[in-house]
Amino acid sequence: MSILVNKNSRVLVQGITGHEGLFHTQQMVAYNTNVVAGVTPGKGGEWVLNGKIPVFDSVKLAVEVTGANTSVIFVPARFAPDSILEAADAQIPLIICITEGIPVQDMMRVRNYLDQKGSRLIGPNCPGLLTPDEAKVGIIPGNIAISGNIGIVSRSGTLTYEVLYALKKVGLGASTCVGIGGDPINGTSFIDVLELFEADPHTDKIALIGEIGGMDEERAAEFIANNMTKPVAAFIAGQTAPLGKRMGHAGAIIEGGSGLAGDKNRALQAAGVRIARHPEEIPELLQ
Numbered sequence: 001m002s003i004l005v006n007k008n009s010r011v012l013v014q015g016i017t018g019h020e021g022l023f024h025t026q027q028m029v030a031y032n033t034n035v036v037a038g039v040t041p042g043k044g045g046e047w048v049l050n051g052k053i054p055v056f057d058s059v060k061l062a063v064e065v066t067g068a069n070t071s072v073i074f075v076p077a078r079f080a081p082d083s084i085l086e087a088a089d090a091q092i093p094l095i096i097c098i099t100e101g102i103p104v105q106d107m108m109r110v111r112n113y114l115d116q117k118g119s120r121l122i123g124p125n126c127p128g129l130l131t132p133d134e135a136k137v138g139i140i141p142g143n144i145a146i147s148g149n150i151g152i153v154s155r156s157g158t159l160t161y162e163v164l165y166a167l168k169k170v171g172l173g174a175s176t177c178v179g180i181g182g183d184p185i186n187g188t189s190f191i192d193v194l195e196l197f198e199a200d201p202h203t204d205k206i207a208l209i210g211e212i213g214g215m216d217e218e219r220a221a222e223f224i225a226n227n228m229t230k231p232v233a234a235f236i237a238g239q240t241a242p243l244g245k246r247m248g249h250a251g252a253i254i255e256g257g258s259g260l261a262g263d264k265n266r267a268l269q270a271a272g273v274r275i276a277r278h279p280e281e282i283p284e285l286l287q
Helices: 019-030 059-064 080-089 102-116 157-169 190-199 216-227 259-268 281-284
Strands: 011-014 033-041 054-056 070-073 094-097 120-122 127-131 135-138 147-154 174-179 204-212 233-235
Touching: 011 019, 011 059, 011 080, 019 033, 019 135, 019 174, 033 059, 054 059, 059 080, 070 080, 070 135, 080 094, 080 102, 102 120, 120 190, 147 157, 147 190, 157 174, 157 204, 157 233, 190 204, 190 216, 204 216, 204 259, 204 281, 216 233, 216 259, 233 259, 233 281
Parallel strands: 011 033, 011 070, 033 054, 070 094, 094 120, 147 174, 147 204, 204 233
Antiparallel strands: 127 135, 127 174
């Protein structure tokens, strides 16, 4: 079982005719994800993947015709904010934005609008979601994970893959893997996902993958201490990062001494979270 996406999710791909959109749609379909439509303005009426998936000019029309309830966005950064807003206007409950490089001020405007609309955004600048053997929405490779009872929530795409594969190697599987993205302003936080995992009867343990910058991990630690009954293991990336140096993600920067890996580890440890020294140690902490 899963949170957020499963075999019944009806997925729409915004930017489906672009190089990235088409490639990852092929991967999602190969994983048996239920991709029902694509959207590229000006290309409505076309079909992709040998006539399997119809393309529409607008998200609204695609939803009306196909009943899509999940959107995944593969469009350039300058168009992505409007793509998110269009999906929200079409009342899609779950929107996943893979696009990186969206300006913070644009995301502030988008986040404010989504809060009024009630749609949930995963990302931007994220790898998406994977429910092993049910649905893959985004770019997480399907072959590196097996189904199981461990929920995974991560700010880092690459480290997500490492942890999924490390779990698989010792026969441990994931209920759902959620990549929330590493930008300063995103749609879904650690706390949002932890809350879903705590309520999910098919998730028994949780792996949290964080990184330097911001205060999200500290807030998650407070939530874990006060609300979680399930065991959590965590790894924080960037433990040797210098002050003021951005490390990969737009949000992964230590400013004014805040956002340090050590502070995050101490907060999580105080909440009863087991801390991994490297990603490959997480399976051992969750066995």
